[in-house]
Amino acid sequence: MQTLERKLVLEDGSEYYGHGFGYPADRVCELVFNTSMVGYQEIVSDPSYTDQMVVMTYPLIGNYGITDEDFETRFPTIGALVVREYNDRPSNFRYTKTLSEILEENGIPGLWGVDTRQLTRSIRAHGSRRAILTGADVPREAALARLRATPVPRDAVSRVSCKKRWYARTADHRFHVVAVDCGIKLNIIRSLNRRGCNVTVVPWNTTAEEIALYQPDGVFFSNGPGDPEDVGPVIELIRAIRGRWPIFGICLGHQLISLAFGGRTYKLKFGHRGGNHPVLRLSDGKIEITSQNHSYAVDADSLAGTGLIPTHTNLLDGTVEGVACPEERIFSVQYHPESAPGPQDSGYLFDQFIELMKEDKTHA
Numbered sequence: 001m002q003t004l005e006r007k008l009v010l011e012d013g014s015e016y017y018g019h020g021f022g023y024p025a026d027r028v029c030e031l032v033f034n035t036s037m038v039g040y041q042e043i044v045s046d047p048s049y050t051d052q053m054v055v056m057t058y059p060l061i062g063n064y065g066i067t068d069e070d071f072e073t074r075f076p077t078i079g080a081l082v083v084r085e086y087n088d089r090p091s092n093f094r095y096t097k098t099l100s101e102i103l104e105e106n107g108i109p110g111l112w113g114v115d116t117r118q119l120t121r122s123i124r125a126h127g128s129r130r131a132i133l134t135g136a137d138v139p140r141e142a143a144l145a146r147l148r149a150t151p152v153p154r155d156a157v158s159r160v161s162c163k164k165r166w167y168a169r170t171a172d173h174r175f176h177v178v179a180v181d182c183g184i185k186l187n188i189i190r191s192l193n194r195r196g197c198n199v200t201v202v203p204w205n206t207t208a209e210e211i212a213l214y215q216p217d218g219v220f221f222s223n224g225p226g227d228p229e230d231v232g233p234v235i236e237l238i239r240a241i242r243g244r245w246p247i248f249g250i251c252l253g254h255q256l257i258s259l260a261f262g263g264r265t266y267k268l269k270f271g272h273r274g275g276n277h278p279v280l281r282l283s284d285g286k287i288e289i290t291s292q293n294h295s296y297a298v299d300a301d302s303l304a305g306t307g308l309i310p311t312h313t314n315l316l317d318g319t320v321e322g323v324a325c326p327e328e329r330i331f332s333v334q335y336h337p338e339s340a341p342g343p344q345d346s347g348y349l350f351d352q353f354i355e356l357m358k359e360d361k362t363h364a
């Protein structure tokens, strides 16, 4: 029997003891849970989880290792990972490294051997809270004092966004998309490339004038970490360019579009994170099973009079899952049509963006 050498202390003083894996560092983060049964590599490398400690409810993690092709960003920035059972001996012909090695390389601590069911129930009951991952021998009061003394970071987008523009091109391209990178997942870029789009990925603080110089057919606003209200420059950018090109936004991008139009966002009790969230498409009553990862949501009442109309609703709690302003060729969704990981019911949204760009080109 190994001794329990690491622990998690939550804001309410509750403690969860376990074993360390990955990078051996202490960390103070917001604690959230994800119910996906597969896809830990994509989750660990999704930049939207920056500064968050993710509890996986699926009880066995690590068993198929890490592959070179399945990263959502090259340098993962998730705060920390908490699992029930960690398997350090993957069985998968595609695997190149173990999960623990990838966490270690990127300075991310992991904790395994804790009762993730109890932890998840506590997050559901009390909401997502902050926690500190530290040594098992650190007295609780000392750990709590460090937790309270650590400020909540508000600059995550600037940390994960690219610093210089970069190109993701495809053979036989028909469209050029400028993607504003607030922490973009690579599968969004792959989804656009597969549909004949050359993508120019630009930093979050790119100006409207700079975007015009790229002569895009459409502009995309990406997913990303943190509170959308902290990303003022991108809200201003959307205000400056709305109506000029077709615009598509995913997750943080959807929240920023809503704020730019005068809507409001608020924090959900414990967010939506998983691969089976049912969403109703209001135009025809079709249900999509979606991949989700967000803490904030757009306030439905705040959309009245903004020009944005709700297009999708979450069937579990009725929250807004999509908005559109058809006259200005703008639409966005709160969930993840690029999946990675998750079901692919919503891939048609990329085709919708292509259609908007096609119409725009024909009328130009």
Ligand SMILES: NC(=O)CC[C@H](N)C(=O)O
Binding pocket: 048, 222, 223, 224, 225, 226, 227, 228, 250, 251, 252, 253, 293, 294, 295, 296, 297
């Ligand atoms: N995946 C995302 O883009 C998340 C958006 C935002 N950070 C939220 O948690 O709501």
